[in-house]
Amino acid sequence: MSNQPLFWIFALLTCGGAVGVVISQNIVRMAFSLIVSLGSTAGLFFLLEADFVGATQLLVYVGGTLVLLIFGVMLTASGPFQQIRVSPGETFLGAAVGLLLLSVIAFTVIDVEWDTLNAARTEASPGAESGNTARAIGLRLVGIPADHEIGVHEGRGGRTGYLLPFEIVSIHLLVVLVGAAYLARAKRRVADGSTGGEN
Amino acid sequence: MLANTSIPVFEQLFNELTKTLPGDVFAFLPELVLCGTVIALLLGRLLGTDRWIPGHWTALVGTLIAFGFSFNAALGGIELSSVEATAEISRSELFSGLLINDGMTIFFRLFLLLFLVLVIALTVLSGIPDNEDGPDFYTLLLGATIGMMLMVSANHLLILFLAVEMASVPSYVLVGFLKGRRASSEAALKYVVYGAGAAGVMLYGTSLVAGLLGTAEIDQIAGKLSELTLTGATLRTILLGVMMILVGLAFKLSLVPFHFWCPDAFEGAPAEVGGFLSVASKGAAFALLIRVAGQLAGPAAVPPEIPVPGLEGLAISLAIGLGLVGAASSTFGNLAAYSQTNIKRLLAYSTIAHAGYMLLGVSAMILARHAGDTDLARDCVSGVLFYLTVYLFMNLGAFAIVALVRNQIYSEEIADYKGLAKQAPLLCVAMAVCLFSLVGLPPLGGFVAKFFVLAPVWKAGDIHPAMWLLVGVALLNTVFSLFYYLRILVAMFIDDRPTGQPVAKPDSVDKLYVALVSIPILLLGASPLIGKLSQAAEDAARDLFL
Numbered sequence: 001m002s003n004q005p006l007f008w009i010f011a012l013l014t015c016g017g018a019v020g021v022v023i024s025q026n027i028v029r030m031a032f033s034l035i036v037s038l039g040s041t042a043g044l045f046f047l048l049e050a051d052f053v054g055a056t057q058l059l060v061y062v063g064g065t066l067v068l069l070i071f072g073v074m075l076t077a078s079g080p081f082q083q084i085r086v087s088p089g090e091t092f093l094g095a096a097v098g099l100l101l102l103s104v105i106a107f108t109v110i111d112v113e114w115d116t117l118n119a120a121r122t123e124a125s126p127g128a129e130s131g132n133t134a135r136a137i138g139l140r141l142v143g144i145p146a147d148h149e150i151g152v153h154e155g156r157g158g159r160t161g162y163l164l165p166f167e168i169v170s171i172h173l174l175v176v177l178v179g180a181a182y183l184a185r186a187k188r189r190v191a192d193g194s195t196g197g198e199n
Numbered sequence: 200m201l202a203n204t205s206i207p208v209f210e211q212l213f214n215e216l217t218k219t220l221p222g223d224v225f226a227f228l229p230e231l232v233l234c235g236t237v238i239a240l241l242l243g244r245l246l247g248t249d250r251w252i253p254g255h256w257t258a259l260v261g262t263l264i265a266f267g268f269s270f271n272a273a274l275g276g277i278e279l280s281s282v283e284a285t286a287e288i289s290r291s292e293l294f295s296g297l298l299i300n301d302g303m304t305i306f307f308r309l310f311l312l313l314f315l316v317l318v319i320a321l322t323v324l325s326g327i328p329d330n331e332d333g334p335d336f337y338t339l340l341l342g343a344t345i346g347m348m349l350m351v352s353a354n355h356l357l358i359l360f361l362a363v364e365m366a367s368v369p370s371y372v373l374v375g376f377l378k379g380r381r382a383s384s385e386a387a388l389k390y391v392v393y394g395a396g397a398a399g400v401m402l403y404g405t406s407l408v409a410g411l412l413g414t415a416e417i418d419q420i421a422g423k424l425s426e427l428t429l430t431g432a433t434l435r436t437i438l439l440g441v442m443m444i445l446v447g448l449a450f451k452l453s454l455v456p457f458h459f460w461c462p463d464a465f466e467g468a469p470a471e472v473g474g475f476l477s478v479a480s481k482g483a484a485f486a487l488l489i490r491v492a493g494q495l496a497g498p499a500a501v502p503p504e505i506p507v508p509g510l511e512g513l514a515i516s517l518a519i520g521l522g523l524v525g526a527a528s529s530t531f532g533n534l535a536a537y538s539q540t541n542i543k544r545l546l547a548y549s550t551i552a553h554a555g556y557m558l559l560g561v562s563a564m565i566l567a568r569h570a571g572d573t574d575l576a577r578d579c580v581s582g583v584l585f586y587l588t589v590y591l592f593m594n595l596g597a598f599a600i601v602a603l604v605r606n607q608i609y610s611e612e613i614a615d616y617k618g619l620a621k622q623a624p625l626l627c628v629a630m631a632v633c634l635f636s637l638v639g640l641p642p643l644g645g646f647v648a649k650f651f652v653l654a655p656v657w658k659a660g661d662i663h664p665a666m667w668l669l670v671g672v673a674l675l676n677t678v679f680s681l682f683y684y685l686r687i688l689v690a691m692f693i694d695d696r697p698t699g700q701p702v703a704k705p706d707s708v709d710k711l712y713v714a715l716v717s718i719p720i721l722l723l724g725a726s727p728l729i730g731k732l733s734q735a736a737e738d739a740a741r742d743l744f745l
Contacts, residue, residue, distance in 0.1 A: 094585060128385045128719050162357070163294060163295075165357055165361050168345075168361070171234045171342065172342065172345075174238075175339060175341075175342025175368075176341075178339065178342075178720065179335070179338075179368070179371075182332070182339075
């Protein structure tokens with residue numbers, strides 16, 4: 001692969017960021033390390049031609065969750081650089097669970113026969129290398145069903161395009177937004193006894 | 200697969216959209232009208248017209264138009280079926296197989312919209328959202344109903360999840376609608392936390408099922424199930440996925456052991472919202488459960504003589520498992536209702552018990568379907584539909600009276616209901632009708648409904664004897680439940696009203712509404728209307744198993 005050097009850079013950044021989260025005791029530095037780690041993961045997704053997942057990773061985790069996290073820290077912490085101290089017991093427990101997960105993932109990765117899988121993948125869909133997943137997904141969302149996917153069956157024309165959920169979710173979000181605004185809004189006047197219910 | 204130049208793509212898009220979309224959108228009109236009503240409510244607030252046209256009128260008119268459209272669709276379905284006399288005609292898929300439009304969709308749409316009209320009317324009478332909050336309240340109510348209407352027509356696991364969320368999230372806000380009251384906020388928080396957990400579990404379950412079966416379309420599940428060799432890891436995974444989906448639905452149905460949110464949410468929520476959730480949310484969840492569970496029983500094409508090894512066990516354990524959950528729900532609901540002093544909490548436990556009775560019908564349906572007895576399976580479904588319709592009136596009636604009485608005496612404690620019959624005789628008589636019907640006493644709708652649900656379950660005992668036991672438990676529960684319902688009536692009719700209690704003087708409109716809701720209970724107990732409704736329920740169930 002021609003992307004080999006890029007892969008190593010992103011992989012090192014991902015792991016380095018993750019280690020940084022664990023080692024650092026300062027919550028703001030931890031958040032920054034997490035940004036590095038998650039952002040590089042998005043880079044890895046882009047290298048794998050999964051541009052939609054990569055973009056989602058950037059938007060949701062780096063752009064959304066982490067900014068929220070940092071705002072949360074800024075709004076709640078008493079000092080700007082709050083320290084987190086962990087007891088030895090917690091370190092031990094965390095390390096045990098982490099290593100267990102690592103070994104599970106490592107064994108799974110070793111078990112997979114990558115060569116045959118790669119050959120099968122290129123055989124099944126030669127165009128997969130070209131990326132463009134976002135476009136295919138986008139087309140399904142506006143109603144063009146994709147072939148050779150989940151839900152293909154003959155004689156019904158029932159190939160699934162996701163126009164309906166894509167559109168109806170906007171009504172859902174509108175309704176939920178109204179609900180959130182209602183709950184957050186202060187009541188302008190006190191309800192009188194006849195309408196305000198009991199008590 | 201897709202051309203790289205843009206013109207063929209747009210051509211394809213255009214072709215796809217013009218081919219099926221107009222018809223699909225026409226069949227989707229009732230939901231679209233509700234969406235439009237939501238927007239009209241918001242615009243009304245923006246432009247300030249809600250001062251002249253209050254929110255409840257906008258909501259009521261929108262719902263009535265949607266009801267008209269679905270009623271029209273139902274009439275079309277009846278004409279079609281009488282001419283063609285085949286079930287397959289009236290069954291069609293919308294939006295490339297995401298939704299299904301069959302008898303059951305039509306039935307539940309009418310059910311939900313009729314109920315929505317009644318609930319909006321009740322909120323106008325009881326005045327729980329004042330003019331300022333009205334648009335918000337009705338937006339949430341309509342939004343939740345759109346979600347429920349999607350639930351009843353879902354034919355895809357993605358829609359299943361989306362619809363359940365669309366129905367749930369506005370409900371969380373509705374439960375906490377009375378801001379600033381501790382009980383209300385606590386109820387909403389509990390509902391949110393449990394609901395989020397159940398939704399996560401259900402999403403995981405749908406991903407397991409869709410991944411293993413290679414299809415996300417609900418009506419393909421049965422066929423794909425029979426193609427799998429259900430042994431070892433595959434069986435465990437599919438069982439896990441199915442159970443996780445059922446957890447999500449059981450949460451919506453407030454079945455034991457996923458019922459903890461129910462009494463708290465109902466106690467904290469306004470009685471109107473309690474009534475809405477107890478009927479609409481349950482009805483929609485039952486529709487979804489019937490669709491999913493009917494598929495899990497396996498395909499009808501496989502005759503029972505050639506059992507697919509894993510499928511046999513899956514269907515029977517599912518049926519018996521659901522039956523046991525149903526029996527446990529009705530037993531627990533009834534036992535816990537005894538010690539309640541708050542009437543909304545008591546009614547919450549009573550709804551848990553009633554969900555249990557109806558679940559027996561679903562479990563018998565799986566068994567009958569698995570044994571290849573399609574007629575019996577349809578009887579089970581139509582029994583559940585009949586029960587739900589009667590349940591609509593009796594439960595709404597009970598909650599409506601609680602709401603209207605609350606506006607008079609400012610209390611929802613059973614102790615404060617003492618001697619109410621002398622001050623508000625009509626309300627108390629209507630309450631008696633609702634409660635006796637909830638028990639299932641003979642001349643009332645509740646009795647007929649219980650009979651229609653339990654008779655097919657009894658028949659399914661021929662397939663598996665455990666069903667007889669379940670019917671026995673349900674009948675015992677019916678006797679138990681008499682006592683705690685009677686406690687309310689004893690307080691209302693026999694006890695004297697203590698001096699110094701607020702006097703209840705219901706308006707004539709209140710009385711009219713209560714009479715309107717409770718008269719169908721009488722009619723559905725002893726009049727030709729029974730035949731009409733059971734015919735409609737059978738029509739709705741007919742398309743279900745082809």
